[in-house]
Amino acid sequence: MEGAPDAGLRLLGMWASPFVQRVQLALKLKGLGYEYVEEDLSNKSPTLLLLNPVHQKVPVLLHGDRPIAESLVILEYIDETWTERYPLMPSDPLERAAVRFWCHFSVDKLGLSFLEVLKSTGDEQRAAIREALGNLKLLEDELREGLFRGRRFFGGEKMGFLDVVIGCGYHWLPELDEMTGADPVELDEGFPCLAKWVRDFRAQPEVKEVIPDHHKLVGYMKVMRERILNQGSASAPRV
Numbered sequence: 001m002e003g004a005p006d007a008g009l010r011l012l013g014m015w016a017s018p019f020v021q022r023v024q025l026a027l028k029l030k031g032l033g034y035e036y037v038e039e040d041l042s043n044k045s046p047t048l049l050l051l052n053p054v055h056q057k058v059p060v061l062l063h064g065d066r067p068i069a070e071s072l073v074i075l076e077y078i079d080e081t082w083t084e085r086y087p088l089m090p091s092d093p094l095e096r097a098a099v100r101f102w103c104h105f106s107v108d109k110l111g112l113s114f115l116e117v118l119k120s121t122g123d124e125q126r127a128a129i130r131e132a133l134g135n136l137k138l139l140e141d142e143l144r145e146g147l148f149r150g151r152r153f154f155g156g157e158k159m160g161f162l163d164v165v166i167g168c169g170y171h172w173l174p175e176l177d178e179m180t181g182a183d184p185v186e187l188d189e190g191f192p193c194l195a196k197w198v199r200d201f202r203a204q205p206e207v208k209e210v211i212p213d214h215h216k217l218v219g220y221m222k223v224m225r226e227r228i229l230n231q232g233s234a235s236a237p238r239v
């Protein structure tokens with residue numbers, strides 16, 4: 001059992017998955033205990049296939065006997081079910097809309113552009129990195145002069161919904177070159193607000209408990225990258 005007290009929660013996950021880490025971090029911030037079940041994604045359990053027949057992916061959160069799939073959906077469920085503990089979503093509807101907008105951006109644009117970096121080499125990878133850094137710049141601008149300007153976290157003084165989503169997806173940015181074989185990026189120079197935000201995110205005790213050891217993660221990502229490059233760009237990774 002991870003954490004306390006027992007809220008009748010079971011999480012099907014995979015240790016390296018940023019989507020799973022989002023859910024683990026949200027549960028930690030809410031102080032909710034849960035049973036963790038590690039899935040072997042190369043040999044998915046009948047339970048996973050039964051509970052998430054549409055996507056057959058982790059995470060799946062079981063609350064009692066009710067399964068909830070898709071990390072963003074799970075996060076909203078957790079936040080709306082345990083409203084009195086550490087609210088993740090802002091109360092202002094306009095700010096909630098902005099949080100949802102940047103969550104979509106993180107999935108649709110940022111995530112896809114970094115996947116291209118992982119899947120490519122040489123000139124192709126340099127072009128992919130330019131595209132990914134362009135997307136990162138949009139987030140930097142948002143922290144510097146947008147709705148979240150002057151804040152320590154997107155959520156304010158404390159981490160909120162967007163910090164959980166983007167933080168679990170991109171806490172490894174300082175190790176981008178090691179993970180992807182790309183040229184090193186000077187985060188502090190080009191992205192000072194994001195660089196500070198990543199440092200603050202990684203320093204949070206709940207984050208330290210959830211995010212895997214960076215050496216282990218870099219090793220895992222290198223193996224994934226080799227596998228993807230050997231399979232050809234047509235295959236999607238099972239990360």
Ligand SMILES: N[C@@H](CCC(=O)N[C@@H](CS)C(=O)NCC(=O)O)C(=O)O
Binds near residue numbers: 014017019056069071
């Ligand atoms: N949109 C999903 C993505 C989840 C996802 O891609 N999970 C990966 C692990 S990181 C998975 O289960 N992959 C198995 C597969 O693709 O067969 C979410 O946000 O929960």
